[in-house]
Amino acid sequence: MNRLKKIESLFHQALERENELRLEFLERECGSDKDLLKELCELLQSDSLSDSFMEEPAMAAHAVELSMISPQITEGSVLGRHRLLSPIGIGGMGSVYKACDIRSGQIEAVKILAPHLALTRSAVRRFLREAKAVAALKHPAIARILDFGERDGVYYIAMEYVEGETLSQRIERSPFSWQQVTDILLQVVDALQEAHKKGIIHRDLKPSNLMIKETGEIKILDFGLVKVQRGFGLHAEGFVSADTLTLPGTVLGTVNYMSPEQAMGKQIDPRSDIFSLGVIAYELLTGRRPFQRKTIGDTFNSICHESYHPIARFNYEASEKFETIVGKCLRKDPLRRYRSAKELGKDLQRVCEYDSPVRTGSFKTKKWLVFGAAAISLALVVLVLLVYWLI
């Protein structure tokens, strides 16, 4: 009998016995062969684990991933005027290919709606709405939409191809200096101003959606969850509604960068993006995510109710410059945050100009200094004139 047969036989014999009698049985059977005993104990241990290992057929377990790929779409396929070159990645709504515009030869990124999503009308509407909304945005820090449409039931968006790496990739290599962070934030804030002005909230700002080129230029990607704000201010559609998060095959966007109002499924406005940007700033400066916990539920709770460790704890130098600004982005109550990207931009500018955000207190001091200096000068002039007059 070969070794595996022996192991198998003992494995089944042990299983026939009561739990507490198994070890004794195996010790007797294995005798001096300690390796055999060890292996059998490990096998029985594995057997006793009641989790989902191989419970479902492989196909069912991996259906969602498989479904993200369109069967008729492969490298070389042509969609409208776009020829697909190679797959780049898979996003919440489908796959993305590096492609080439047949007419101009321009390299682009083509996003293809996952085939099972293309069947639901709401997914198609969302996909086209996203394309239309972003196509209306023209800003150097926003990846441009070049074309969108449908071919034989396949929905696609052609976008500007961005050479570079995402901030989440970049931060793994080395931390950013506070000057770099300021530069990144200023670019994003400027782009957000433009988007918010058009009633478009990004809703999914995170380091993996921000590309950084070698030149330091930033491009915001993937307005995947964008919904156009209807009317003015707070009349946006609810975000964490069932249709966004339980969209078949769609994976819920990361919760780490969500604002409290987003996490609670309330209506959101541009200040939600400000909160997300605050989380990003915090991470770029400290290398940590302020509200990340072990489970999604705990993270939600932390976003909504818990305070975070001050930046000073991890990066003293940056703290002086950013603690106040990040703090104002991360307020739980949107009414207490920066009212707009513009307002946040102004404070960030001050970081550059004065080398530290100017607080109201120091502003007053400066005014008094100027006033004092002027008064003293005036007094001196008067004194000199008086002396002259007396002589």
Place this chain on the structure above:
Amino acid sequence: MTKPISKEQVTQLLQAWNLGDEVALNEVVPLVYEELRRLAHSYMRRERPDHVLQTTALINEAYLRFNEVKGLEWKNRNQFVAISACLMRRILVEFARSRDTQRRGGGQRQFTLNEELLADSGNDNHDLIALDEALTDLARLDSRKSRVVELRFFGGLSVKETAESLGISQETVARDWRFAKAWLRNAMCE
């Protein structure tokens, strides 16, 4: 994104399953592979992926198409199912490999999912690859057990169907399955 199956792979596959008449099957297997891939996708278009997918139904459909539409002869349905399960293994593992490469930054990561869930699905992909490797090891020690796993896990067959396909008793299938699961899990942890 999966590559077409090569002749050598087909031969290996048929040898592994001790299937004769290689010449005829060499021609057919790549077609079955494409058909399964196509069906797998169209199944997902029809059914929401959160529903349990019936791999057996899929293989059945492929079988019917090959017998009726393409007029190809099979020794029996079991032969077809055995090959299909093996091909499903290849399709799924190759897919997991390409996802795994992507996740490790093999390509430019534009438009990624969020990291947590990407990491999760990354683990799944990794598990599938590790499982495939462990299963190859098991096949060397005990080929019947690896076939039971292939049919059950990759082919989606029930204990009864697996028993019929391999011409062994259901009890043997159940015992093989239980032992193989424990063995594979240990092998994957090493």
